[in-house]
Amino acid sequence: MENVVDIKRLTKRFGDFTALNQVDFSVKKGEVFGFIGPNGAGKSTTIRILLGILKATEGQATIFGKDVWSDSMEIHKRIAYVPGDVNLWPNLTGGEVIDLFAKLRGERQTKQREDLLQRYKLDPTKKCRTYSKGNRQKVALVSALLSEADLYIFDEPTSGLDPLMEQTFQEDVRNLREEGKSVLLSSHILSEVEKLCDRVGIIRDGTIIEQGSLEELRHLTRHHVLLETTSNLDGLDDVEGVHDVSRDGNTYRFQVNAEQMDQVIKFASQYSIQKFESAPPTLEDLFMRHYEGTDEVVE
Amino acid sequence: MNELFKRSFQLFKLMIRRDRIRASIWIFALTFFTLIIPSSFQSLYPDQQDRDAMAVTMENPAMVAMVGKGDLDNYTIGAMSAHQMVLITALFVGIMSILLFVRHTRSDEEEGRVELIRALPVGRLATIHAATMYVILVNVVLAVLLAIGFILQPIESLGIEGSLLYGATLGGAGICFVAIAALFTQLSDSSRGATGWSIGLLLFFYVLRAIGDIGNETLSLFSPLGWTMQTMIFTENHWWPIFLMLAFSFVVLLLAYRLNAKRDLEAGLFPSKPGKAHASKSLLSPFGLAFRLQRTAFISWAVGMLLLGVSYGSVLGDLDSFFQGNEMVEKILVQEEGYSIAEQFISIIMTIMAMIATIPAVISINKLNSEEKKSRLELLYAKSVSRKTMLVSYLSVAVINAIVTVVLAGTGLWAAGSTVMDDPVSFGSIVGASAAYIPAMFVMIGLSALLIGLKPNVLSLTWVYLVYSFIVVYMGNLFQLDEWFSNVTPFGHVSQLPVDDFEAIPFLVLIGLAVILVVAGLKFYSKRDIQG
Structure with missing residues (x-):
């Protein structure tokens, strides 16, 4: 599949500080790519390089096959961007800002405008000074969703939205995917990424440490298993791939490496099983795995 | 209670x-x-x-x-x-x-x-x-x-x-x-x-x-x-x-x-009136935005400069009787044969007014930098807006601002002066005297443009330079400063009309210098990182 965003060995240094170190990832056409990492890991720096606002120290970044720095004007006609912290002009109204952005992107006014304003419950006649953080974010969201872009870049777009608006936003992202648009979604809210994204990249200290579909990533980590039997499970601890066994009567809880699940089931089938529950790791588990102690990491 | x-x-x-x-x-x-x-x-x-x-x-x-x-x-x-x-x-x-x-x-x-x-x-x-x-x-x-x-x-x-x-x-x-x-x-x-x-x-x-x-x-x-x-x-x-x-x-x-x-917290008793739901056409461009953001300041400065001109103009009638014999003023106004004190006063006042009129113009171009610091440019540069368009838009506002304010100041001076003087100076020669400063003002704007591109954290150097210019040009005669002090400021090279004759070469050189500064500013600005 064609890559919409392609980043190769991207490095950005601010003086002595290396913000990004050899970052590699790509967003394919028609997919929603989740970009996750803690504060200060380099998400916004990466996005700003993609927008041609910062200049990469080394490496290459392209959008639609064009260089993000030198061809930024061409690229920007086909992208829409929503920052996490939206700064607007206090003395312009939300409606004026939306019109201005549409014009600067080179688009005509569309009739969807009213629908979207209604959908996000945004009053366009209010000055930006009076908007809360969430409402300023809505201005940027409505403006982005109005555009006929091919790539949408969202940098923590829902950090100020209420759960209802978050849901509206998630619906809109799904609609975008159905229309064949590509989305780069940087977020803290892992459940949101989990719901929306086809593939995920995890960044830490300026380096991408994991990249792939959720399925692929899950494969690298442990499932949570709950097992209830009528008799004692002797030797469960010795089964390869089983970790952290805890027992409460005949109820056992433990973790299993995904690739060794088969052996566990074979072992358990020797006993009379009353209940077997297995939960795949959530994105949060995946994420935490990289940031907590290394002893849990499955090599 | x-x-x-x-x-x-x-x-x-x-x-x-x-x-x-x-x-x-x-x-x-x-x-x-x-x-x-x-x-x-x-x-x-x-x-x-x-x-x-x-x-x-x-x-x-x-x-x-x-x-x-x-x-x-x-x-x-x-x-x-x-x-x-x-x-x-x-x-x-x-x-x-x-x-x-x-x-x-x-x-x-x-x-x-x-x-x-x-x-x-x-x-x-x-x-x-x-x-x-x-x-x-x-x-x-x-x-x-x-x-x-x-x-x-x-x-x-x-x-x-x-x-x-x-x-x-x-x-x-x-x-x-x-x-x-x-x-x-x-x-x-x-x-x-x-x-x-x-x-x-x-x-x-x-x-x-x-x-x-x-x-x-x-x-x-x-x-x-x-x-x-x-x-x-x-x-x-x-x-x-x-x-x-x-x-x-x-x-x-x-x-x-x-x-x-x-009253309730965060409420007021005046009704807050709703703004426009749609942008008017004049807002819909980088220039329109740059102008709109500075509109109130622009108008206030224009009115202020007009009033300043009027107030200086209103004293022109009594000058001759007043300044005769005042040693301090005579030092500032080096006697020129053939010109009345009022005319000499005009040429001095014009320098002061031009430098004051430079303030809003420099504020105007520096606004681009303050917008960047407030992270408002990020959203604009994410659209199809180039750095060049943006800087040129702010430059245009600053240039218009410079021309309008200095000419208005001259106009005010003329309007008030002509009503109180027995022998009024013509409109053309006063407004010409104010317009003579426009290239020097452009150099200051150009300097800001260069600094915004090259090193925005030292942008206040423009202000230092303006204050320096003010001191050496205004007070130069008083302190008996060497000529080179005023030679290193653009305001030192302006023909002081109506007393001096108009010289085209410094006029054109200053414009050329301003253009070079702006071109260099554009080049550096297009290359550097934008903070936000």
């Missing part, structure tokens, strides 16, 4: 703590610039004869409108300082009171800080009460320092009673505007609105007094700023206006407190 004011004192201390530097600067600046006046008048007008000549100039209606009425028959150093300084200082004291008050009330409310405070066991009126007391304290300190400063000056006409009254007048005026700011803070629901309305009323009171002083004198009695001139400091020393000011402040504050106790 006491419940309403609970913990005001803690808030009061917090405000002093937050403002110890800001308030000190205000107090120091106002005291310093007031106290240097009598001794500088002493050296400028050492004899009563000089002062009486000045008094004649002050009878001019334009001057009366500007500085107010004074005791012109009794024009001692003291009377002169009070007459020429009290009103203008009262304006600044009023602005200080308004800004300090709104900062601690409506601004804090807007930022949600009052909400945090009100969630604590703090009285409902504690914020307004603490802010009122705090800004009153600032005014009282100012009044005391002024009084002491005047008493300590070894000038005969600065009596003790007058010194106390001088302090009390400015302190009283300041307190009046604390009350006015307190009222508008209840009425308007934003800090901008509260500040705007209060300063608007301040200016209204100034104009009301001006109209009153020229024509119907009772009008001046309805303006707190008019009251400041009724005190006749250092001559008759009237105290009744001080009591009037305090009574006025008390009544207005009472009203403000009542409204504050009744």
Whole structure:
């Protein structure tokens, strides 16, 4: 599949500080790519390089096959961007800002405008000074969703939205995917990424440490298993791939490496099983795995 | 009742703590610039004869409108300082009171800080009460320092009673505007609105007094700023206006407190009117946006420069009689054969006005940098807007600003001058004299453009350079400075019309220099990282 965003060995240094170190990832056409990492890991720096606002120290970044720095004007006609912290002009109204952005992107006014304003419950006649953080974010969201872009870049777009608006936003992202648009979604809210994204990249200290579909990533980590039997499970601890066994009567809880699940089931089938529950790791588990102690990491 | 004011004192201390530097600067600046006046008048007008000549100039209606009425028959150093300084200082004291008050009330409310405070066991009126007391304290300190400063000056006409009254007048005026700011803070629901309305009323009171002083004198009695001139400091020393000011402040504050106790947090009593749901066509471009963001400032500066021109122009008629024999002025105005003092004065004034008119132009181009610092450019650069378009848009606004303000200043000078002069200078030659400065102003704009591209963290160098230019060009003759001092500033190369002949080469060289600076600025700006 064609890559919409392609980043190769991207490095950005601010003086002595290396913000990004050899970052590699790509967003394919028609997919929603989740970009996750803690504060200060380099998400916004990466996005700003993609927008041609910062200049990469080394490496290459392209959008639609064009260089993000030198061809930024061409690229920007086909992208829409929503920052996490939206700064607007206090003395312009939300409606004026939306019109201005549409014009600067080179688009005509569309009739969807009213629908979207209604959908996000945004009053366009209010000055930006009076908007809360969430409402300023809505201005940027409505403006982005109005555009006929091919790539949408969202940098923590829902950090100020209420759960209802978050849901509206998630619906809109799904609609975008159905229309064949590509989305780069940087977020803290892992459940949101989990719901929306086809593939995920995890960044830490300026380096991408994991990249792939959720399925692929899950494969690298442990499932949570709950097992209830009528008799004692002797030797469960010795089964390869089983970790952290805890027992409460005949109820056992433990973790299993995904690739060794088969052996566990074979072992358990020797006993009379009353209940077997297995939960795949959530994105949060995946994420935490990289940031907590290394002893849990499955090599 | 006491419940309403609970913990005001803690808030009061917090405000002093937050403002110890800001308030000190205000107090120091106002005291310093007031106290240097009598001794500088002493050296400028050492004899009563000089002062009486000045008094004649002050009878001019334009001057009366500007500085107010004074005791012109009794024009001692003291009377002169009070007459020429009290009103203008009262304006600044009023602005200080308004800004300090709104900062601690409506601004804090807007930022949600009052909400945090009100969630604590703090009285409902504690914020307004603490802010009122705090800004009153600032005014009282100012009044005391002024009084002491005047008493300590070894000038005969600065009596003790007058010194106390001088302090009390400015302190009283300041307190009046604390009350006015307190009222508008209840009425308007934003800090901008509260500040705007209060300063608007301040200016209204100034104009009301001006109209009153020229024509119907009772009008001046309805303006707190008019009251400041009724005190006749250092001559008759009237105290009744001080009591009037305090009574006025008390009544207005009472009203403000009542409204504050009744209203909701973050609400105002003025209805906030909805803005436009759609952008007008004129906004829809980078240039349109750049202009729109600076529109109010642009218009204010244009009007201000026009008025400045008018006020300088209004003294042109009396210049010859006034400046004859004044040694200080003769040093500044090196005698040129064949030109009247008025014409020489025009060429000097034009330099000053051009440099003042450079201020809004530089602010205008520097706005691009402040937008960047506020992270507002990020969203624009994410659209199909190039760095070049953006910088050129801001440059265009700055260039238009420079041309409009300097030409308006010249026009004002001509308009007022032609009504008071026996032998008026032609419109063309005055406006030409002001237009001659446009290339030098472009160089300053160009310097800012270069710094924005190359090293925005040293952008204030443009201001340093402008101040330097002002000092060497304006004061150069006075300090007998070497010529090279003025050769390194663009303003030193402008033909000082109408006294000098127009020289095309420096004019064109300055334009060329400005173009080079701008081109270099564009090149660097397109290459560097944008902060946000």
